[in-house]
Amino acid sequence: DAGVTQSPTHLIKTRGQQVTLRCSPKSGHDTVSWYQQALGQGPQFIFQYYEEEERQRGNFPDRFSGHQFPNYSSELNVNALLLGDSALYLCASSSLQGANEKLFFGSGTQLSVL
Amino acid sequence: GENVEQHPSTLSVQEGDSAVIKCTYSDSASNYFPWYKQELGKRPQLIIDIRSNVGEKKDQRIAVTLNKTAKHFSLHITETQPEDSAVYFCAALISSGSARQLTFGSGTQLTVLP
Numbered sequence: 084d085a086g087v088t089q090s091p092t093h094l095i096k097t098r099g100q101q102v103t104l105r106c107s108p109k110s111g112h113d114t115v116s117w118y119q120q121a122l123g124q125g126p127q128f129i130f131q132y133y134e135e136e137e138r139q140r141g142n143f144p145d146r147f148s149g150h151q152f153p154n155y156s157s158e159l160n161v162n163a164l165l166l167g168d169s170a171l172y173l174c175a176s177s178s179l180q181g182a183n184e185k186l187f188f189g190s191g192t193q194l195s196v197l
Numbered sequence: 198g199e200n201v202e203q204h205p206s207t208l209s210v211q212e213g214d215s216a217v218i219k220c221t222y223s224d225s226a227s228n229y230f231p232w233y234k235q236e237l238g239k240r241p242q243l244i245i246d247i248r249s250n251v252g253e254k255k256d257q258r259i260a261v262t263l264n265k266t267a268k269h270f271s272l273h274i275t276e277t278q279p280e281d282s283a284v285y286f287c288a289a290l291i292s293s294g295s296a297r298q299l300t301f302g303s304g305t306q307l308t309v310l311p
Contacts, residue, residue: 114295114297116297116299118301123304124303124304125203125286125288125302125303125304126241126286126301127301128298128299128300128301131297131298133295134295138294138295138297139296139297139298141298142198173240173241175299177297179295179297184229184231184246184248184290184292184297185231185243185246186231186243186299188240188241188242189240190239190240191240
């Protein structure tokens, strides 16, 4: 049973560029959430996708956008990269079936913006 | 939105002693409270969770308590071992229909001294 998988593991970009991160949820999960974790801080909620729609969004600018595909996998896109976007980007999956709130995290993508 | 505060930010204990980490939340709509352990360079791993209709939950050396009235919840680790050393995050979930948002505390660096 595969857990949550993310790609790539590491990425280096320059200011102003665009980046796309990918996530495959745990088998049986239908919901994907994205988090930004700066060094030494807790994960910050970016947004949540379910049934290919953004259902909830945190305090992130429109430069952060996403997508969920029919197979439940998801992408996070960040445009016009800033130095401050350097962080670990975590994907978490869960299931909205039943009263199951457990979120499981992928290993993350470490993004460095130079 | 929800705000989760976590204390202490660092905690050192002798092997075999107990460790307690405390969190408070602001939004009474939060109904699920997980705790994650994150080792350096790794993904956050769910170690225990509690729903708002339960006051206490225990799993071997780990226990969590919840005081809904005071909006407090705590993690208790007994008989600590060096492998318990990690950063621990508390979190609070607000769910409404298909929307879910998990808000994290700022983390506690636990060091268990041999």
